[in-house]
Amino acid sequence: MKILRSGRIADLEITNRIVLPAMAMNMASEGYVTEKMIRHYRKFARNGVGLVIVEGASVDERGKDLHGGLAIYSDRFCIGLNELAEEIKLNGAVAGIQLLHPGGCASPRIEKNEPLAPSQIEFTMFMHGRHSFKATARELSKEEIRGIVEMFSEAAGRAKDCGFDIVEINGAHGWLFSQFLSPNTNKRSDEYGGSFENRIRFALEVVEAVKSAGIPVIFRMDGSYPSYGGVSEDEILRYASELEKAGVDCLHVSGGFAITPMLVKRGILLEGAFKVKSAVKIPVIAVGGISPDMAIRIVEEEKVDFVALGRALLADPELVVKIREGRIDEIRPCTRCNDCIDRLFSLRQFGAECSINPDVEIEKAERSKKIVVVGGGVAGMEFARVAKLRGHEVVILEKSSELGGNLIPASIPEFKSDLRNYLEWLRRQVKGVEVVLNCEEIEKKIAEIRPDAVVVAIGAEQDVPNVQGIENAVKAVDVLMGKVEVGEKVAILGGGRIGCETALHLAYKGKEVTILEILPSIASDLERNYSFALIRELRSRNVKWICNFVVERIEAGRVVGRSEGKEVEVICDSVVLATGMRPRRLDLNLGVPVYYIGDCVRPRKIRDAVYEAVYLASRI
Incomplete structure (x- = not known):
């Protein structure tokens, strides 16, 4: 399987073709690496990811993307960055770090931030979140542009000295490089604006400066749906070619519509990556809602050299191990619910967490218990899965004829196939659990089983408003x-x-x-x-x-x-x-502990059902 064979970027040999892309996680503390961040990246390196690219680190104190974002604009961050790089390499992966400048999208709500852009126009802040807002950026002077070029060079030098093997310049997703590239955001009349050659000048100068630090360079670019528009397909391919000539060692081809939800077909950005691959000789990384099956196929067909799996790896950090062992059907499938992004770009900027993977270490229970789970929806199946792993004897009592609860109707629309995949995965995970379907006499059945504890996860039902007719x-x-x-x-x-x-x-x-x-x-x-x-x-x-x-x-x-x-x-x-929905009720008085989880407590998201189930199963 080619995806598991080694590949090269510059003089770096990477053990396989799977990349963890840079994803903002909001785990830093005032720009500093934290122990939580080290554990996070160690996990992917330990589980066999070939290239681990650490989330975007700000090269400019005025340009941070999140309150909990990583920073590399000063030597004071180097102790933690060095520890992080060494931990990734110690566990078998090539260590990369992304260098980032949001430019006009630097939110003024973040301390010391200032929106700076090629031209003085209005930008959307927190563009991926429901709490987005607009602010006007100040136009950069030529002296300031030269200063930012130098900031990237200095940041690359720090990355190299801290032990990182490679750096990635984030030239996509609407950040500063996209703002220079698009004529809709770049209204300059000097050598940095106007013609295509002028609009890519800043990017080429940064590449040259970063290369002078003596470290291999990946450039992340929009190959599809270019941010802010105004950039033709021909210009995208010329851009890729010019970046290659400037010394870029690898192109990571993303797109302006990068964080695709489940409604959008998977792999929507791949055509852009394929076209860039045909225009250059350097390696190309594809990204954007790629499933494991899709990743295996496009690498096997040599359409790209590497694949970046971001949300997919958050959903299942053991993805590479399971591919290697032929257990692809055991990979927990990302539903592309984008709850991770919603949390990140929320009003309060919480940490990015996967809605279906709380990432809790499962330990064997001190004593095996017999536990009855009433309800076979998301919360019930997830509890049963984890409780069984801990060594408990679990019985699911389900009133209907199949497991799934409200996940069944939720996954019926044709555009909800990602959710159907998750439902099927949950069902496979509880195959070793005793399941009683069409169970009407719940209390009688519980009395027959004589459990040590009962978990009620009967979900919610549709609310009916008091309206005439x-x-x-x-x-x-x-x-x-x-x-x-x-x-x-x-x-x-x-x-x-x-x-x-x-x-x-x-x-x-x-x-x-x-x-x-x-x-x-x-x-x-x-x-x-x-x-x-x-x-x-x-x-x-x-x-x-x-x-x-x-x-x-x-x-x-x-x-x-x-x-x-x-x-x-x-x-x-x-x-x-x-x-809307209302919780179903089931009051039990059985003489044993009874716990309530999921929507029968209060109707909420899948995330709440999963996390409550895992947390309870981890301590019961």
């Missing part, structure tokens, strides 16, 4: 499960995740759909990338929506309510309820 409506879950049919014109009450996804599901079936949402906007409970993609797709399918809508009554053939102070009447054949 509500009996004429059907539930979104029943629509998704195919239990009820709807007419050609459908009104959906609720424009959150359930309502929007059900609307798109019905629109794909040719239905004429209108979403009625009480809040000022639809999809407001979704991560920003997913929200954008979903709203764009809803528009393309001619789905309509009315916001600030308060429903008053449902009548035959219509929904009546008020929006913006005016009465609104929506003509429809069917009304679908997507107004």
Whole structure:
């Protein structure tokens, strides 16, 4: 399998073709390496990743991307950086670090930051988060541009002296290099603006300066959907060629739409990487929602030299080991829910964590217990999986005919295949657990088993609002499960995740759909990338929506309510309820400890169900 064979970048031999790309994790403390960060990167090196690229380190004190971002603009950070580099290499990987400058996207809400760009224009801060905002950048003087070039050179020298084998310049994703490249953000009339040759001048000067530090260089570039637009495919390929001539040792080809949600097809950035690969002789790394199967195939076909698996490795750090051992079906699949990014670019900037992998070390229990889990949804299956690993005897009691709970209807729409893969993975993980399906007499069955503890994970059910004529409506879950049919014109009450996804599901079936949402906007409970993609797709399918809508009554053939102070009447054949969920209740008095986890406590995200399940299973 070629993906497991060694490859070369410059004079570096890399044990396989799998790369951990630089991903902001928010683990640093005032720019310094932390013990948590060292543990994080050690884990991937120890599990066989060939090249580990540490998250973007700021080269300029005025240009940090996060409160918990890493820094390399001063020698005072070198002690921790040296320890981090040595730990990665000690565990068998080549150690790289990304050098970063957000330019005009440097949020002024971060201490000492100042948005600086080729031209004085407005930029979006925290562009991947639902709490994004805009600020105007100050135009860089030519003297300041030369100063930033020198900052990159000094940062590269520090990286080399700290023990890193290679550096990566982040020239993609809307940061400073993208701002110079696009004529939409670069309005300069001097040698750094105007013509294509002028707009790439800054990048080439930085490459030359970094190369002078005597360390191999990867340049990360947009090969598809270039940030801010205005850059043609021909210019992208010329850019790649000029970077190669300037001495870049490897091109890491990403795109302006880099953090793709599950609605977007996997590998959407690959065509750009393939085209760059055909235009240069140096190695090319592909990235962007690539599944393990896809990664194996494109390396085998020699379409690229290396593949970067970011979120996939967060979901399963043992991915390389499982590929090597032929256990690909055991790889925990990334659902591309983007909860990791949503946390990172939230208002408070939390650490990036995978929603389905709490990354907790599982230790054997001191004493094996017999545990009954009531409910076979996400929380129930995840608890059973971890409890079994710890040596407990687990029995799942499920009322329905199959495991999955609300993950079953949630994964039915054709654009939710990533979620279906996760559901199937969970089911495979509990194959060694005793499962009782169609279990109606729960308390009687528990009494027969005589467990040491009971875990209740019965999830949530759709809430039904107190609205006149509500009996004429059907539930979104029943629509998704195919239990009820709807007419050609459908009104959906609720424009959150359930309502929007059900609307798109019905629109794909040719239905004429209108979403009625009480809040000022639809999809407001979704991560920003997913929200954008979903709203764009809803528009393309001619789905309509009315916001600030308060429903008053449902009548035959219509929904009546008020929006913006005016009465609104929506003509429809069917009304679908997507107004939220409420916890199911099951009160047990059995004389043994009873624990409640997941949505039966309070309806929330998959992340909450998984984390509660793992934390409980780790201590029970």
